[in-house]
Amino acid sequence: MTTSATMPQAASFGGRLKRFMADRPLIPLVILLVILVMILQILRPGIVNERWIANTAKFAIPLAILAGCQTMTMLTGGIDLSVGTVATMSAFIMATQIVNQDPAVAFVLAMLPAVLIGLVNGVGVGVFRVHPLIMTLGTSLIGTGFLQVYQRTVIASGARIPDFLNWLGTGLTYGFPNALFLFVPVAVLIVFTLNRTGFGRLLYAVGDNERAARLSGVRYWQVITALYVISSLLAGITGLLYIGLIKAPSLSLAEPLVLPSVAAAVIGGTSIFGGRGGYMGTIIGALILTVLTTLLTILHMPEGGRRILFGFIVLFVTAAYLRIIEDR
Amino acid sequence: AGKYTIGISNTVQGNGWREEMICAMKAQALASGEVAKLNIAHRNTDAAGQLEDIRNLISAKVDAIVVNPADPAGIKSGLEEATKAGIVVVAVDQAVTEPSAYIISNNQEQYAYLGAKWLFQQMGGKGEVLYMRGAAGASADSDRDKGFKQALAEFPDVKVAQEVFTGWQQDQAKQQILSFLATGTPINGIWTSGIDNVIVDALVEQQAPMVPVVGADNAGFVGQLNTVKDLVGAAVTNPGSIGGAGVTLALQILDGKKPAQQTVLVEPQLWENATDEGKAKVKTAADPSLSPEWPVSISIPDWTTYTKDQIVACKGPGE
Amino acid sequence: MTRFLRNQGWVAGLLALLIFLFVVTRLIQPGYGSGDFGSLVRAVLPYAFAVAAQTVVVIAGGIDLSVAAMMALTSVTAASMMNGASEEYAFFVVPFVLAMGLVLGALNGLLIVVTRVPDIVVTLATLFVLQGAALLVLDAPGGAAAEWLKATVVGTMPIPGLPDWTDAWVPKALVLLVVCLFVVWLPLRRSRLGLSIYAIGSNELAAFRSGVPVARTRIFAYALSGLFAALGGLSLTISTGIGAPIPGPYLLASVAAVVLGGVALGGGKGGLLGPIIAVFVLRLVRTDLTLLAIDPNVTTIIEGAIMVAVVMFGAFITIRGRPAGATP
Amino acid sequence: MITNPLLDAMGVAKNYGAVAALRNASLSVLPGEVHALMGANGAGKSTLVKILTGAIRSDAGHVLIRGEARDVRSPAAARRAGLLPVYQEPALIPDLDVLSNLRLTGTPVEPFRAWVRELGIPNLDIRETARHIPLAVLRVLDLARALAVEPDVLLLDEMTAALPANLAEKVLEVVRRQGDSGRSVIFISHRFVEISALCDRATVLRDGVTVGVVDIEPGVEEKIVEMMLGARIEKTSVAAARMANETPAAKDSHPRLAVRNLQLGTKLHDVSFDLANGEVAGVVALEGQGQDELFAALAGSIRPAGGTIAVDGAPIKFSHPSDAIRAGIAYVPGDRTEALAMQRSVRENIALPFSAAPRKWGPIRVRRERMVVSSAIARLQIDTRAQGEVQRLSGGNQQKVTIARWIAADARTILCFDPTRGIDVGTKQEIYKLLRELAGLGKSVLFYTSELEEVQRVCDRVIVIFGGRVVDTFPVELADEPALMRAAYGLPRGAREDVGILADIRPASDTETAP
């Protein structure tokens, strides 16, 4: 009976390091990000400059906000695939309504479909218990259809990007992208909501064990409806920011961000099964994905090879990260 | 009202060019007065999905089918069945391999060749070019690649600094150009596969040195050619109104006026703003009232008869 | 009887819906006949294989986002191998491509098991990898298919002893579908391996504790999914005569049909028949919309709405039908 | 003659991060013996069973099976080695029917059926989906499935904890016969009655270390408890304590809870009773007599078909648990996995009800919450070493968290459904004491228990339910175990039959005319 258990104190340096990082899951993510940036700098010396950082931030921000929608919905075991359509809708409506309308009216009109889709998603998932994947996919199809019909009514009026959105999307203040004026409050709000408010706590609880939440007096549909409306609102705001950045309203504007937004949340350590995760990780996940896209853009290789590499890197990053944070 | 029912099949939805094409079809059908009803299958799908749509149109017993093929060869069997069922088949925008089909097409290879050649000349026959392609694996993209490579071969001193696929997505293209600009790699020209105005935007925003840019005749880009300071560029026409031409061709055949050839090619034009004469042309072409994604060449002389109001209204017969 | 209804009621309802749709179709287009039915089945073919591929992994408690990319890769592989080759060569190509699907699918499973990254993320990564590989095989649509292969889905199956008008309603494509799917699936479902697939989807821990080799079963489920996807890819090549490296709309369609077919996302429940009928329903709706010459933008709205409505209805009746006291 | 052990485990250790679930456990089981594995909640019993049967890997230690070193890496490998567990949680696949479950594990059907009948379930529908089968029956099926393959060593982890007395009795009988026929059984239970009736020897674990092996003989209980609890031992008669320092609560005009003619499908008929302020009312019933539904209805989880529920004299309709909670009624379910968000912290779990209503969705007042939560934790003496995630607590501590939640929320009426299921003697004492204290503070408790002896220790009054009806109500003074047993079987009070926990029961048909 000489075999004794390995005590925590006796753990090797590697073990201690792992424990240290496991308790602070953001650190390994940040390290991953730094490594990617370093690779980029080695491949293209000089690329990592002030301007590049600002550009990366500009593109990471819309992705990070949409990934925030995914983080919150994923905490409840859901997912919101309609964010792309919602963002596109508000962007498109804003750009076309601003031509003839007061900016405030245009803004309200732009956010209206976001609220509606969020409400329908919430009721479908929360009351009718439709699987979120299907529900949000369905509403996104419906939204796209409406947008196409709408588009035909405004072809003649043209489109314009409001100066304010322009400023927000592409402008810089002391070298910092103006989008940060929107993002920092949003991020702080999301982090605070998740960690320090009753609503945030309910998201985790509902995702972890819905019956337990119910027995504690939580009405599932209330939480879920509020959640999907919030998610849609965030997506709508992202759409406005994004149109300021891209400056070309199209019917598929934000669609390409949907899968990356899910990936960013997952890389950031949020469990798609619910109950586990946080927004800080998601932000870094969005940065990692944005840097990775740049990295692959500047690589001289056939498109096929690039995609293969992208797939493997996403898988590797997620796997490595999970390895580090699990078995705490 | 007219007497024919025309079926339409298209496999890309939500893209300005394709939307214009559909509107041109509707407007032309209305303007011709010969069409009773349009039966439009318009969605995002692949060649197999288009086969499904074509067969559904056959089931619906249309008189003619105007199709923008997802792939030249992939829908051969469906078109063959349509012809067998006595339906007139017209392919627009791209060619198809089915011999019984009539084709009225934009010349994609020529589109790329024309623009690239102009660009390389602007660059003085040497230097580095940023090659921003469309969607990897799309047949229009590979046709354009052929034209681009052909021009490249004529200018041995022009090198491709970077080749990227924009996927014909504005946001992707913008992120790519910004990343590229951040590397500080010097370039002397940019060729785009029609995702053009975001590129000019990026150059302006980043205060990067202006280089010649080739794009398509999208309203946004044509406007930029007129207004953006120091921008030298060329818009190569790639009219979405080819759809209207397809309807005209189909009606001609239904009326018994078969064209001499199976294939009609609409040759692209190049509008540049490097010369005074070119500037004037670009100025007249510009149309700020159109959505920036729509090509400004909203009609094709001899082929379309609708008015601008009609295509913008985007209403077919019976709507 | 009540148990039958509980287990098979959804499928029966779908079948009734399908029959209803056929009647509607005949009303819209009185000439709708066996030839048109043949067209329908040919349109169903790739979707059916895609949905079968998705169903297997969903039952096993996973999800496969790489289905469409796998179809694209196998399709371009088959098309490029058969390009310029002899007719007989196709006898080698078909098993080769199927084996390829099987192996790549198993690889998906292996990655999930080894990296312990959630299915949705692994298959998202392999989606990019397979897409990239497809682009490396063919950078633009092309290739060819053997004539005899194309003939396997054209025309009808003469059945000895049946009058011709019945034969006319048995398209070869249907026979191919039934043979490929149910010959694999039916015996499997009753076998221990098949039960294991249900078991790991239903409750992985309980399955593990019941002695089910969880990892091996999961790999097998993904391998089977790969096989079905390869069949889907082949069916694409066969029906179009080419291979296209850009994946078609099969991913979202497969997920939607799985849910419509009564297979719970989350695993453990349902079968293959429901999703296949759901595919027929969805395709027939498409046909009807085309026959009715509905505005194409509105069709998007209708398709989305049908999806949401049917699933909501399903959710509604399950909420209603839940026996009192089942969830204290 | 010295028999070699069938199963011999030595120096087994298992760490979960900083928590050492097992440090140095050993266990040696002889052929033909029923061997008890005992220990307080969190001592590591379940962990050891999981390691022996390959469900988890140990960090250290060896296992000999029939004298050979075997590395059992999976439950499947354990099966092949002749080791078959019935874990604390049911292992049937919820979405498969019973038959498929059998096929999945390669269990022969006929012997299984025979065992199921033997274990007291005469008419099992083998095509029923496991999800639709009640928990207690599932546990029995799990056991029958294990028995059907005739394992050399059967490992039963709190097999009887969730069972009503009638089924538990059958299980004990069968287990004992296993021992007789030369096979070994490792038996985990917190019930001394069972241990002494059944087992030959006992291995006692404390904090992950084997502290001793004893032969079961009369009077050994004291010793085992001492070993189990170490210094923690404390044995006061709660009942006595109750009598001493409690003044009965003043009689209000209205009872706290008045239930009248409650009706629920085929499960409840005309159930009426009162629950007074400061009272602990015990509910006694065999498995499946409607007590689950009664509690669920009072908790607002299911809507009754008829009848009224009045709180403090005001009739109230519940459509959701939150309605009941607003009326001050809290429900502690027997199955703790139903009540806890397993990946969340102890604190969040306890504070969960505070955030439930939309008007409480705003910022959390952290300091106030921490105070309330820590006082609840202290009150229940929850072991908070692994408080970051509730799933890492042992079963007993998890159960305490579910109760602590309502102490923190200051609920006036607590519905406790078998709260001591699978809890060690020390913790049980604490819970009894707690319930009495609550009553002393004027709160009302409705207490269902599957262990009849608890009734006398905790309750003021007993409500007996049989076949969905309240068949009797009597004061605790009359509630000795035989009386309760009789009542639970629906026999009228004063009948003569000797119905003890281990005695043969009469066929149910005899009792049907009774109420």
Ligand SMILES: Nc1ncnc2c1ncn2[C@@H]1O[C@H](COP(=O)(O)OP(=O)(O)OP(=O)(O)O)[C@@H](O)[C@H]1O
């Ligand atoms: N997955 C896990 N992660 C972390 N800690 C764990 C885990 N499983 C068990 N533990 C810890 O290991 C210890 C032993 O737990 P175990 O479940 O074996 O106790 P037990 O003796 O079966 O208790 P009970 O009688 O309450 O069921 C406990 O302190 C528990 O908190």
Ligand SMILES: Nc1ncnc2c1ncn2[C@@H]1O[C@H](COP(=O)(O)OP(=O)(O)OP(=O)(O)O)[C@@H](O)[C@H]1O
């Ligand atoms: N956020 C919280 N943190 C800590 N304890 C809380 C919290 N909310 C409520 N409590 C505790 O729970 C108990 C009930 O509080 P609660 O606010 O729910 O009562 P209430 O009857 O609804 O009163 P009110 O109408 O003032 O909200 C109080 O004793 C309080 O100490």
Ligand SMILES: [Mg+2]
């Ligand atoms: Mg235990």
Ligand SMILES: [Mg+2]
């Ligand atoms: Mg209050």
